[in-house]
Amino acid sequence: xxxxKEKYNHLIMHVVLIFYTLICLFPVYLLINNSFKKRRAxxxxxxxxxxxxxxxxxxxxxxxxxxxxxxxFYNSTFVTLTTLFLVLLFGAMAAxxxxxxxxxxxxxxxxxLAFGIMLPIKLGTVSIxxxxxxxxxxxxxxxxxxxxxxxxxPLAIWILSEFMKQVNQELKEAARCDGVNEYQLFFxxxxxxxxxxLATVAVFTMVPVWNDLxxxxxxxxxxxxxxxxxxxxxxxxxxxxxxxxxxxxxTTALIPILIFYxxxxxxxxxxxxxxxxx
Amino acid sequence: xxxxxxxxxxxxxxxxxxxxxxxxxxxxVRAFIGLRNYYELFTNDNWSWHFWNALKNNTYFFLLHVxxxxxxxxxxxxxxxxxxxxxxxxxxxxxxxxxxxSIVIVGYLFNLILSNLWGIPQxxxxxxxxxxxxxxxxxxxxxxxxxxxxxxxxxxxxxPMMLFYAALLNIPDEILDAAKIDGSGPMTTFWFVKFPxxxxxxxxxxxxxxxxxxxxFDLIFAMKSxxxxxxxxxxxxxxxxxxxxxxxxxxxxxxTMGATVASTTFGIILLGVLIYLFAFQQRVTRxxx
Numbered sequence: 001x002x003x004x005k006e007k008y009n010h011l012i013m014h015v016v017l018i019f020y021t022l023i024c025l026f027p028v029y030l031l032i033n034n035s036f037k038k039r040r041a042x043x044x045x046x047x048x049x050x051x052x053x054x055x056x057x058x059x060x061x062x063x064x065x066x067x068x069x070x071x072x073f074y075n076s077t078f079v080t081l082t083t084l085f086l087v088l089l090f091g092a093m094a095a096x097x098x099x100x101x102x103x104x105x106x107x108x109x110x111x112x113l114a115f116g117i118m119l120p121i122k123l124g125t126v127s128i129x130x131x132x133x134x135x136x137x138x139x140x141x142x143x144x145x146x147x148x149x150x151x152x153x154p155l156a157i158w159i160l161s162e163f164m165k166q167v168n169q170e171l172k173e174a175a176r177c178d179g180v181n182e183y184q185l186f187f188x189x190x191x192x193x194x195x196x197x198l199a200t201v202a203v204f205t206m207v208p209v210w211n212d213l214x215x216x217x218x219x220x221x222x223x224x225x226x227x228x229x230x231x232x233x234x235x236x237x238x239x240x241x242x243x244x245x246x247x248x249x250x251t252t253a254l255i256p257i258l259i260f261y262x263x264x265x266x267x268x269x270x271x272x273x274x275x276x277x278x
Numbered sequence: 279x280x281x282x283x284x285x286x287x288x289x290x291x292x293x294x295x296x297x298x299x300x301x302x303x304x305x306x307v308r309a310f311i312g313l314r315n316y317y318e319l320f321t322n323d324n325w326s327w328h329f330w331n332a333l334k335n336n337t338y339f340f341l342l343h344v345x346x347x348x349x350x351x352x353x354x355x356x357x358x359x360x361x362x363x364x365x366x367x368x369x370x371x372x373x374x375x376x377x378x379x380s381i382v383i384v385g386y387l388f389n390l391i392l393s394n395l396w397g398i399p400q401x402x403x404x405x406x407x408x409x410x411x412x413x414x415x416x417x418x419x420x421x422x423x424x425x426x427x428x429x430x431x432x433x434x435x436x437x438p439m440m441l442f443y444a445a446l447l448n449i450p451d452e453i454l455d456a457a458k459i460d461g462s463g464p465m466t467t468f469w470f471v472k473f474p475x476x477x478x479x480x481x482x483x484x485x486x487x488x489x490x491x492x493x494x495f496d497l498i499f500a501m502k503s504x505x506x507x508x509x510x511x512x513x514x515x516x517x518x519x520x521x522x523x524x525x526x527x528x529x530x531x532x533x534t535m536g537a538t539v540a541s542t543t544f545g546i547i548l549l550g551v552l553i554y555l556f557a558f559q560q561r562v563t564r565x566x567x
Binding site: 009010014016017020021023024025027028030031042043046047112116118119120121122123124125126127128130131207210211213214217229232233236237243246247250253254257260261265269272273 | 280286360364372379395396432443444493495496500503537541548
């Protein structure tokens with residue numbers, strides 16, 4: 001009797017979850033599906049998969065003939081990876097300092113970082129633009145990297161220091177007794193232990209940077225320094241009536257994130273649910 | 279990180295000759311005027327209509343998010359956290375997927391889907407026989423903001439789902455077993471045992487949504503450009519700030535007024551965060567397990 005009821009409950013849950021999953025996936029399906037179809041098929045039968053008759057790559061060829069997306073991909077990749085490197089390096093070092101050493105202003109610095117997580121750096125746009133233009137960093141990738149690093153560091157430091165506090169005290173003392181100096185301790189003992197949280201930080205850093213529109217729009221809107229998202233936005237702004245090209249460019253911009261998510265979803269979800277982000 | 283925020287507040291206290299159109303910081307170009315920019319923003323007809331309109335829309339945008347996104351997230355998380363439910367990993371991976379996508383892509387995609395030319399909503403509504411309720415939602419003054427809010431909710435429902443799911447998993451089995459032995463059914467257990475335990479997470483989610491919503495820009499920019507049409511009915515603080523700062527069509531960009539708008543948004547967000555920290559976080563009961 002009880003078992004029957006449970007089965008019934010599970011059935012309802014599955015129905016609701018499947019329904020909601022379909023809602024989540026349907027637009028993505030429409031997008032990718034229709035980017036591989038001929039124009040007529042897009043309008044005539046938007047829901048069906050491309051068949052031999054309707055399959056076409058015309059959108060992609062049109063898009064690549066008009067804009068050099070490879071430059072945008074290079075820009076995005078460069079900005080994302082450089083930011084990631086800087087965030088991991090400085091983030092880990094700062095987190096280690098905050099969690100291991102007692103010094104004046106430690107608590108204040110922690111509060112300051114919490115402030116940085118809560119308040120978006122976007123609100124300082126006026127000042128940042130002025131600052132970067134006085135340093136001639138407008139329309140450069142360096143400018144973007146600086147802003148993104150500043151934006152991502154507070155959360156990175158916070159996550160990492162939560163984990164570094166959990167490192168076994170005896171392990172550290174044992175290493176120190178063996179004559180390991182503080183730099184070796186950090187690079188050879190602590191960092192290898194921090195691999196899972198570093199991966200978490202990597203995901204939380206890379207995805208928003210790759211997806212961002214605001215800073216490229218404000219800081220690097222022209223001069224071949226656009227990121228993929230901004231380049232796509234500008235391209236669609238010009239060719240909004242060509243549906244093939246629009247679908248193709250949206251798919252092109254989406255694919256890297258989809259691949260990234262397919263590879264890292266397990267890691268990402270595990271890190272969220274294990275309480276890395278409280 | 280914190281310097282730009284305060285420097286922006288400082289810039290908002292100046293005015294500048296708009297013809298000397300550069301980002302120059304020298305005092306010959308800018309003059310100190312105290313709080314007059316704020317006074318203008320709140321009361322002068324040139325600005326105030328747009329400001330109050332954007333603030334009203336943004337508040338509406340936020341309330342829709344909280345009242346729709348949170349319950350859906352909670353429901354899905356509650357389902358996913360039930361034991362020996364099959365395929366739960368697949369569900370949560372797929373439901374979280376839209377949150378990974380760029381807001382710009384989502385915006386353009388829904389512009390196409392809801393476009394009159396393509397007719398996807400008509401087809402779907404036709405299947406259930408509700409074709410007549412279709413309207414060009416994005417083009418109508420009232421429904422446009424609701425539609426855009428729903429799109430944003432669609433995209434980010436995965437985030438509350440994940441946070442609630444994580445919080446629900448952290449509840450120890452002993453408590454749930456005890457509830458079961460005391461004769462508590464699934465619904466009672468959820469509302470009287472689990473929900474109070476994850477209340478801190480719900481509060482956190484609300485404040486995260488608040489901060490995110492008052493910063494929203496990309497979605498409106500992608501779907502509606504800076505017109506924030508129809509008739510500015512989808513204008514949010516972010517788009518209003520961009521128009522003020524960089525100028526748009528006939529209107530010249532005004533950096534100091536832009537700084538004023540940004541500082542006001544900063545104040546609004548700070549107010550929310552403080553309310554959360556002092557009124558909610560201090561009072562809510564936390565259970566250690």
